[in-house]
Amino acid sequence: MPLIETSAALLLLWAVIGYLLGSIPFGMVLARVMGLGNLRDIGSGNIGATNVLRTGSKPAAALTLLLDGGKGAVAVLLARAFAGEDAAQLAALTAMLGHCYPVWLGFKGGKGVATFLGILLALAWPAGIGACLAWLIGAAVTRISSMAALVAAAASTFLLVFLGYGSALFLGILLTLLIFWRHRANIRRIKAGTEPKIGQKG
Numbered sequence: 001m002p003l004i005e006t007s008a009a010l011l012l013l014w015a016v017i018g019y020l021l022g023s024i025p026f027g028m029v030l031a032r033v034m035g036l037g038n039l040r041d042i043g044s045g046n047i048g049a050t051n052v053l054r055t056g057s058k059p060a061a062a063l064t065l066l067l068d069g070g071k072g073a074v075a076v077l078l079a080r081a082f083a084g085e086d087a088a089q090l091a092a093l094t095a096m097l098g099h100c101y102p103v104w105l106g107f108k109g110g111k112g113v114a115t116f117l118g119i120l121l122a123l124a125w126p127a128g129i130g131a132c133l134a135w136l137i138g139a140a141v142t143r144i145s146s147m148a149a150l151v152a153a154a155a156s157t158f159l160l161v162f163l164g165y166g167s168a169l170f171l172g173i174l175l176t177l178l179i180f181w182r183h184r185a186n187i188r189r190i191k192a193g194t195e196p197k198i199g200q201k202g
Contacts, residue, residue, distance in 0.1 A: 002085040002167045010083050011090055018075040018091030022098025022115060025105060026067035027052045030060050043196075048110035050145040050198070068110070069118030071095060076122035089171045092119045096175055100182055111182045113149040116175055120156060124168055127159040143197045146186035153179040 006014075027047040031039050036055040039047050043054035049068065053061035072095045079091035099115040101107040117135065121128030134155035138148030153176040160172045180187075189195040 001170045002089060004086050006083045006087045011087055014079040014083055014087040014091045015094045018079065018094035019098040021071045021075045021091075022095030023102035023104060023109070024067075024071055024098075025102060025109065026071070027064040027110065028105075030063055030067075031055060034060050036060060046110055047105070048112075049114055050111075053198070065114050068099065068114035069121070071099070072115035072118035073122035076119055080122075085167070088123065089168065092123055093171060093174060095119065096178060100178065111146075111149065111186075112175075112179060113145075113152070116153065116156075116179055119175065120172075123171075124160060124163065124165040126163045127156060127165055127168075127172075130159040130163070131156045139198060144190065144195050145198050146183050146195060147190060149179060150183060150187070 004011075025047050027049065028039050031037060031042075031052060034057060036042075036052070036057055039045065039051055039055075043051045045051070049061045049065035052064045055061075072092065075091040075095035076088045080088035096112050096115055096119060098109075100109045100112045102109045113135075117128060117132055119128075120131050131152045135148045135152035138151035139145060142148065157169070157172050157176055160166070160169050165172075186195055
């Protein structure tokens with residue numbers, strides 16, 4: 001963990017800002033604007049890029065991926081610039097919670113993978129790039145988005161240690177555990193051999 005140097009009031013402010021940024025449901029907004037329907041009625045009902053892809057729109061899925069990753073990165077970079085590393089890590093955590101549990105959607109959000117990768121890229125970019133590569137390798141080998149996410153999340157902890165970002169290790173572990181928790185149903189389907197492949201329509 002980083003040294004706590006920011007006042008409690010400012011940390012609370014950045015926690016709220018991080019949550020609000022993370023809670024923007026870009027997938028649902030894009031699906032609605034682009035006439036793709038209600039994501040809750042498509043595929044898994046999830047609001048993330050993988051489910052947006054099940055609408056058949058690759059541009060919408062790509063935009064969702066970039067925007068969901070971007071909101072995590074922006075939360076980290078803004079908090080770091082205006083407060084410090086302690087605020088950046090707190091904003092990262094609350095941005096992730098905002099995506100997974102957005103107040104606007106009854107606390108029923110996404111799995112957090114794109115936001116997680118965006119946070120890592122902003123927090124410790126070499127570890128973020130490594131996690132993205134781990135996702136790509138996992139996706140190429142298994143053709144299962146959730147499996148790729150689990151591989152990337154698991155790899156991130158080792159990458160943070162190996163690349164010298166020990167101060168972010170506690171946050172990395174928390175985010176990894178959250179990714180696994182949000183994918184618990186996927187893990188059951190993977191074990192049963194019923195998890196859909198990337199691009200497969202629901």
